Amino acid sequence: MMQMWRWMAGTLALAVPGAADAQQLRPDQTAFRALYQELVETDTSITTGSCTALADKVAVRLKAAGYADDQITSFAAPDHPKEGGLVVVLPGSSATAKPMLLLGHIDVVAAKREDWTRDPYKMVEENGYFYGSGTQDMKAMDAIWIDSMIRFKQSGYRPKRTIKLALTCGEETSTAFNGAQWLAKNKPDLIAAEFALNEGGGGRSDGNGKLVIANMHVGEKAAVNYRIEATNPGGHSSAPVRDNAIYELADALVKLRAYDFPVQLSDTTRAYFRIAGKARGDAMGQAMVAIAADPADKTAEATLNGDKSYHSMLRTTCVATLLDGGHANNALPQRAAANVNCRIFPGVSAAQVRETIATVIDDPRMTVKQTDDRGPAAVPPPLDPKIIKPAETLLAKYYPGVPLAPTMSTGATDGIYLGAIGIPVYGPPGVYGDPDGNGTHGLNERASVKAVYTGRDYLYDLVRAYAG
Structure with a gap:
């Protein structure tokens, strides 16, 4: 009976709005897709949106998964009430293993509806891509981090090292309240970690759906x-x-x-x-x-x-x-x-x-x-084998024969604020992009459906490998 239910749930996933050409999804993928869609369809631009509203929605999901109130910290500056964020903590079993931190910005670059082919704040799935503002930068990874924390709690997983997740605003706009900067300055103990995982990695396809090179983000401009x-x-x-x-x-x-x-x-x-x-x-x-x-x-x-x-x-x-x-x-x-x-x-x-x-x-x-x-000069983290090797091992499982190369981000991330307080920041492989940049910061931003679903599985396993 349970197997029949799972088959039906996967089949019903084909009827998800906007997923007309999607492949059959597992029930857990259907739940993830709904989360991802909620993130994309909640406007978090500096002009018309609210990061605080999205952070509140995520907090509701985390509490429903079993996180206690004292494991979730919401924050916002009084003069920037719409630019808030949150930190959630999954306690580890070891008193000596230092925590790890997952970092994700939830704000997006402002998008004008009249310039886009589709509504930028509606997630549309077409021809193997998810379209919408933030689908690539970086709400796919945000959704993966949130989904992983929910799955860890619901499954009863007890990691060796504590896992923390910080969702922040202000990365895309220099005039905004920057949550990562605020946490580093005002709540360093809350986000203290041996290392952090952030955006900037991923990989690069051949433009036709095949991953050519996977990247570990190590340093930035x-x-x-x-x-x-x-x-x-x-x-x-x-x-x-x-x-x-x-x-x-x-x-x-x-x-x-x-x-x-x-x-x-x-x-x-x-x-x-x-x-x-x-x-x-x-x-x-x-x-x-x-x-x-x-x-x-x-x-x-x-x-x-x-x-x-x-x-x-x-x-x-x-x-x-x-x-x-x-x-x-x-x-x-x-x-x-x-x-x-x-x-x-x-x-x-x-x-x-x-x-x-x-x-x-x-x-x-x-x-x-x-x-x-944007703040302090970036501190390039070391090419630490404890970080690189697990990523290579899992890459061989998910993408056999694809090499892993360290890369320097030509953009800028909120990792600079963590590096300044002694937390080395890495951008792991996972959600890769096409050679044209997938419309990031431009019109009709998109993310590969295959890259998102495979990246979800890869990053979930990678976090568990690091956490023990």
Whole structure:
């Protein structure tokens, strides 16, 4: 009878709204999909959403699974009531084994419905992908972490080391209340751990559903913003002159667009290009192996620059992201400025990058000022065999023959705040992406259905392997 019920539940999963072309799901996968859908369909953008609302929904699920009130800590700043988060703790059996921490940001980049093909805050499953804001970054992993904590509690699992989960807001917006930063500063004992697992890893497919390389995120760039500004006396628009703040700013940005920072390699990126390049075996793979052997190989560099992610992994990058200028339709602009967002390679200072931008622009009429940064410089964690080996062992089970390569994130994660208080942070393999980036931070963001379900099983087993 139980077997018949399970068969029926799996068959009924085909009728889940939005899952018309889904494969038959197990009952536990159906429950997971509902959780994932709730996360995606709860708007957590800084403009129209609420992380606190989603954290409250997760807390309800955790309590229903059996977590006591004193094992769940909800938090929010009084002046940022919609940007809250939570921490849940599953106690371990050992008094000596240090805890491990699962970290996930639940906020998403703001999405405009009129620009998307589908409603960004509705999870739609089509052609082997889940579509929706946050499906890839990073609500799939959030759902896996929450689902794992629920399954651990419901099954009576007692890990050797305590497992903690922190769900936070503010990772996607520099002006928001950052929950990971707040916890590191105000509640370090609550999240204290020997190590943490976070986003940034995963892997890369061939674009047709086949995983080519799995990644362990080990280190990241620093995110820093600069303001380039041109000023001018202005005047009446009926008598234009060449000395125009908007034109000067445009000229400066064209120069910056044409500039590439020099190639740099770290131990992590050198290993990545060597291992991932060998796995590919094509012209791009040959260039990856060549650059790992000789960073001065210009032919290899030119090939790798044709891939936007590899181009970024090789150097510091700076790009214009915001513009403002002028004050009236019929007046010459007195001011024009651009925000330039830089992702700085480890070991390079923000001051050095500011000087480089000023040198590239080469215009004394312009000012270049650092406006902010995301916090402390990232502390690259060690390539610890206790972290790497279990991930490799499970990878061989789920994806035989696929190599694991350490990788440096070209973006930035909340791991920097944990590293600053002595918690090394790793991004494990699991939910991999396609070469085009899956629309992350852009239009029609999507996550591979296969990657999500297999990643769920993989990461559940990996957490158990680490926890003992």
